[in-house]
Amino acid sequence: MTNPEPIYDVAQLGHTELLTPNLDESVAFFTDVYGLYLVGEEPGAAHLRAWNDDVLTSLKLTASDQAGLGHVAWRATSPQALERRVAALEKRGVEGHWHDGDFGHGAAFRYRGPGGHQQEIYFETEKYRPTEETRPHLPNQPQKFDPQGAAAAHIDHINLLVPNVSEASQFQQETLGFKLRERLVPAERDEVGAWLSVMTKAHDLALTREPAPTEGRLHHLAYSVPETSDVIRAADIFMENDVFIEFGPAKHSRTQGFFLYVYEPGGNRIEVFTGGIHIFSPDFETVTWTTEAGGRGTAWGTAVPESFHTHATPTFPATQ
Structure with a gap:
């Protein structure tokens, strides 16, 4: 059997919209504690970036009545790649629509994924231009390193809950060219987790099984930091700011990333992440896990809290 030609039309997780019932408090958390920068505001919305974006x-x-995902956006590698991916979506029967763009990016094709989430794909984007105060000494950096809070460096990945992991994973692979890097398929059960990337990262997107009879929910959004010590430093910063730490610091089995999870004031789960395997081989073989390694939920045996399997946004009564 001939393997299909790899598709490299999607470059990265471009941006994400989170909904929050506590907009002012969420903005304060993401700037003062998580370490992002506020770059634009409008009635009912705020736009942020990390120092290395x-x-x-x-x-x-x-602003919204409840927390959750507004939409997740994938950036194409070129205008031509954008056209090809939209054509692939339409060929699959996906109903979507074009819009003129939003703060910081141009025209985008918005559609609903198989798990009920709003997704979009676009190419045109506005680059960050440093001011005299933020200009870096090294010209290959977006801005100088002037840490605030946990100093999240750049957007890394997102985890979406879906009723059917295999179906959602196939959709991302066949329409957008995602590569399935790892999957979790317990013995005699359906697939419960999939970790996919568009280029060489361990994952840009994780899909995990939705535990409630609903769809369109967010498990977590992650920004990365350069070093493991930055994750540990983030834990101290969260502690000093009375931010509840749900899970970590610890090391994942899948992806092998070092992590820390908290909730932002709106209720969305946010991760500080670093490391993770990188895939350099073009014929990398998907790793299938049938159980946790050695019975462990994490690489070093750190216990996984029950809330990690039940809490998602928007909340669902049956999971509370």
């Missing part, structure tokens, strides 16, 4: 914005916070 080369784009103007990677996160939009939107």
Whole structure:
């Protein structure tokens, strides 16, 4: 059987919109504690970026009655790649629509994924241009390193809950060219987790099984930091600011990233992440896990809290 030609039309997780019932408090958390920078505001919304994001914005916070995902956006590698991926979506029967763009980016094709989440794909984006105060000494950096809070460096990945992991994973692979790096399929059960990337990272997208009879929910959004010590430093910063630490610091089995999870004031789960395997081989073989390694939920045996399997946004009554 001939393997399909790899698709490299999607470059990265471009930006994400989170909904929050506590917009002012969420903005304060992401700037003062998590370490992002506020780059734009409008009635009911705020736009932020991390110090090592080369784009103007990677996160939009939107006021809403409940927390959750507004949309997740994938950036294409070129205008031509964008056209090809939209054609692939339409060929699959996906109903979507074009919009003129938003703060920091141009025209985007918005559609609903198989798990009920709003997704979009776009290419045109506004780059971040440093001011005299933020200009870096080294010209290959977006801005000088002037840490605030946990100093999240750049947007890394997102985890979405879906009713059918295999179906959602196939959708991302076949329409957008995601590569399935790891998957969790317990013995005699359906697939419960999939970790996919568009280029060489361990994952840009994680898909995990939705435990409630609903769809469209967010498990977590992650920004990365350069070093393991930065994750440990973030734990101290969260502690000093009375931010509840749900899980970590510890090391994942899958992806092998070092992590820390907290809730932002709106209720969305946010991760500080570093490391993770990188895939350099073009014929990398998907790793299938049938159980946790050695019965462990994490690489070093750190216990996984029950809330990690039940809490998601928006909340669902049956999971509380």
